[in-house]
C-alpha cells in the first residue's frame with residue numbers, strides 16, 4: 230500500500246479521525262463528439278464552491294451511519310439523486326494531504342474513495358437533478374462536469390482538463406482510476422499528463438507576464 234494508504238477497516242479504527250467519502254460515477258457511451266470523436270465513457274466530476282474540481286461526496290460520521298450510507302446521503306444533497314454506494318465500490322482510503330496532493334499520515338482527516346459504474350441514462354438523470362432539485366446546487370456545488378477522455382487534433386481534451394486545479398488528491402484519484410479501469414490507454418494518459426504539465430508551465434509564465 231502507498232504511504233498514507235490504509236484499508237477501509239483500518240481507517241474505521243481511528244475513532245478520533247474525521248472521515249470524508251467521495252465517488253467517481255461513470256458510464257459507457259456510444260456518443261461521438263462532432264459526430265466523429267468517440268467519447269467512450271462519461272466520467273462525472275464537479276466544480277466545487279472553492280473553484281476546485283473534485284468528486285461528489287463529503288463528510289461522514291461513522292458513529293452515526295455507515296460510510297456508504299453517509300456517501301449516499303451526500304450524493305442526494307449534491308446530485309439530487311440518492312445513488313446507492315456499497316462496500317464493493319470502495320477503492321481506497323488514505324489520510325488527507327496537508328497541501329502536496331499526496332496522502333499524509335500527519336492528517337486527522339481520512340478520505341475514502343469509491344468508483345461506481347452506472348448506466349448512461351442514470352448519468353443524464355443525475356445531471357438534470359444536480360442542476361434543478363439538488364439542495365447544494367449553486368452553493369457547495371457550482372456545476373457537474375464531464376471529464377473529456379479524448380485528445381483533439383489541437384491537443385485539447387484530457388490534457389487541458391488535467392491542467393486545471395483539483396481539491397486534495399482528486400487529480401490522482403482520477404488519473405489512477407482511468408488507468409485501472411482501462412478508460413484511457415496508458416500511452417494516451419502519459420501524453421495527456423505531459424501535455425497538462427506543459428500547459429501548466431505555460432499558464433504560470435503567462436500569469437507572471439500579466440503582473
Ligand code: AMP
Nearest residue numbers: 249251283286287288325396397398399
Ligand atoms: P467536501 O465536503 O466534499 O468538501 O469534502 C470534505 C473534505 O474532504 C473537505 O475538507 C475537502 O477539502 C476534502 N476533500 C474533498 N475531496 C477530496 C479529494 N478528492 N482529495 C482530498 N481531499 C478532499
Ligand code: MN
Nearest residue numbers: 285286287369
Ligand atoms: Mn462535497
